[in-house]
Amino acid sequence: MDLRVKLSGLDLKNPVMTASGTFGxxxxxxxxxxxxxxxxxxxxxxxxKPREGNPMPRVAETPSGMLNAIGLQNCGVEAFLKRRLPSxxxxxxxxxxxxxxxxxxxxxxxxxxxxxEEGVAALEVNISCPNVKAGGVLFGQDPALAxxxxxxxxxRAGNKPVMVKLSPNVADIAAMAKAVESAGADILSLxxxxxxxxxxxxxxxxxxxxxxxxxxxxxxxxVALRCVWQxxxxxxxxxxxxGGIASALDVLxxxxxxxxxxxxxxANFIRPDFSFRLVEELPALMQRMGVTDLDELRGSLKTG
Amino acid sequence: MPLNRCxxxxxxxxxxxxxxxxxxxxxxxxxxxxxFPDVRPGQFAMLRPxxxxxxxxxxxxxxxxxxxxxxxxxxxxxxxxxTSALTRLKPGDTVTVWGPLGNGFAVEPGTRTLMLAGGxxxxxxxxxxxxxxxxxxxxxxxxxxxxLSCYPYEDLARLVPCESFQDKTPEDIPRFVALVEKHMxxxxxxxxxxxxxxxxxxxxxxxxxxxxxxxxxxxxxxxVCGVGACLGCVAADKDGHNVQTCTxxxxxxxxxxxx
Numbered sequence: 001m002d003l004r005v006k007l008s009g010l011d012l013k014n015p016v017m018t019a020s021g022t023f024g025x026x027x028x029x030x031x032x033x034x035x036x037x038x039x040x041x042x043x044x045x046x047x048x049k050p051r052e053g054n055p056m057p058r059v060a061e062t063p064s065g066m067l068n069a070i071g072l073q074n075c076g077v078e079a080f081l082k083r084r085l086p087s088x089x090x091x092x093x094x095x096x097x098x099x100x101x102x103x104x105x106x107x108x109x110x111x112x113x114x115x116x117e118e119g120v121a122a123l124e125v126n127i128s129c130p131n132v133k134a135g136g137v138l139f140g141q142d143p144a145l146a147x148x149x150x151x152x153x154x155x156r157a158g159n160k161p162v163m164v165k166l167s168p169n170v171a172d173i174a175a176m177a178k179a180v181e182s183a184g185a186d187i188l189s190l191x192x193x194x195x196x197x198x199x200x201x202x203x204x205x206x207x208x209x210x211x212x213x214x215x216x217x218x219x220x221x222x223v224a225l226r227c228v229w230q231x232x233x234x235x236x237x238x239x240x241x242x243g244g245i246a247s248a249l250d251v252l253x254x255x256x257x258x259x260x261x262x263x264x265x266x267a268n269f270i271r272p273d274f275s276f277r278l279v280e281e282l283p284a285l286m287q288r289m290g291v292t293d294l295d296e297l298r299g300s301l302k303t304g
Numbered sequence: 305m306p307l308n309r310c311x312x313x314x315x316x317x318x319x320x321x322x323x324x325x326x327x328x329x330x331x332x333x334x335x336x337x338x339x340f341p342d343v344r345p346g347q348f349a350m351l352r353p354x355x356x357x358x359x360x361x362x363x364x365x366x367x368x369x370x371x372x373x374x375x376x377x378x379x380x381x382x383x384x385x386x387t388s389a390l391t392r393l394k395p396g397d398t399v400t401v402w403g404p405l406g407n408g409f410a411v412e413p414g415t416r417t418l419m420l421a422g423g424x425x426x427x428x429x430x431x432x433x434x435x436x437x438x439x440x441x442x443x444x445x446x447x448x449x450x451x452l453s454c455y456p457y458e459d460l461a462r463l464v465p466c467e468s469f470q471d472k473t474p475e476d477i478p479r480f481v482a483l484v485e486k487h488m489x490x491x492x493x494x495x496x497x498x499x500x501x502x503x504x505x506x507x508x509x510x511x512x513x514x515x516x517x518x519x520x521x522x523x524x525x526x527x528v529c530g531v532g533a534c535l536g537c538v539a540a541d542k543d544g545h546n547v548q549t550c551t552x553x554x555x556x557x558x559x560x561x562x563x
Contacts, residue, residue: 021534022533022534023533024531024532024533024534028529028531028532028533028551029531029533031309031531032309032310032402032531044533052544052545052546053535053538053546056538056539057526058535058536058538059526059528059534059536059537061360061361061362061385061386062361063359064358064359064361065358065361066361066362066528068534068536070534070535070536073535073538073546217358217361218358218361219358246358266361268529268533269361269362269363269528269529269533269534270352270358270361270362270363271310271352271363271400271402272310272402272529272530272531273310
């Protein structure tokens, strides 16, 4: 069974990556499985300086999903590189740094710091976070802005592949995909969370202090599949699909609609060994389906 | 780093606690011991039956009330959809468990230690008392609303001096606050440990400061992952930084945290 995936210079031993914001800096999950078995680890979004994030409450459970408004709390790029990255098994498993900034110049600066690190295999550009006031999803809703951020990162990323994470909160996901591809993105990843809210009728208050947050989990899988299908048909660069993946079957659904690899997000909260189990379960499922190579499935959705 | 600290175990028993437990939503859940060593009193575990499918989505954090060789015991209060769904478990059902999580309470065998529990916050003190190397140093003050029989109070009262206070009306609250202050004032130089609802913890925190008692408080907080990754359960430390309750706590020195 060949599970290897090549993503524009980012080589994975299998298609199962973990999604930024749902896997901490990786080490939090080390007691629950062997990090080296994962296809890749995308770490918590990093900014130039540490961020405290949004006020509490910042999470709410919803039917088959959850809302979060963490607001990109993170330790900052310097602390990540000094204190976290050296402990990660970066020689065995690609570590992808997810980066967030408030303007294209700052994105470029972050990119150049991260690209200089041997342990960072690729950069994932977060232009789609719905929970921060400055930048955030605004970058991901305007093709010109998205392109300018992509260019700024690409220019400073050296030979590290640049993956751009797209928001589903747009009218035309294919147009966004094309815009960042034209700006030099090597890989697309999608989808980030859908903007949503939850209300407590008894208190007449929103359940999140930020009022709105990002919806994730199995509830959003149909939207994610649609977006990946539309985006992957619009571009030539590889696409990493995510959004509600909670089984090996889900992985194959994303591959069928055109994804080269996947990222597992909220399911890591359903049980902390989820991604590790998924890596183990995938070959058996493929075998049952008579598939030996993911290329046989990729983009082979029958729509006619 | 030990692996596989997430296990599927079977329910041994699930019952309302005492004759009035059902009415007041207080339950005793016994699970097969998942086989994780070194439970420190005050630690918790995340519990999630796979039968939930995707709804509820999150596991629920429950304080470990007893860690016995063959079973872990949890005393919990029905507070919402998740804990309500837990009450529908049957013996033999599977529950995914990860833990023990968090840091647990300080154990100082040579120090007089006052345990302060509010409601279901009594649960961790059952294990604390049972595991303490010098239980003669311990005493308990317990504030509660449902009847005493809904809690494992007698388990503690057999072992250490205990005082309970049932808060039936809002007018009782100042009397309980006064009782907390009285105990704390008598405890200068000792150690106090508290677990319960946030208003109760605020009272304890203020009393500890007023009477100069070294004090730890265990925070109740909504948690998603339990492992420090999601950042959904943060509390503000004394410098205003957000710290994860699940991994930096749930037990904090009372002066280190802002409630």
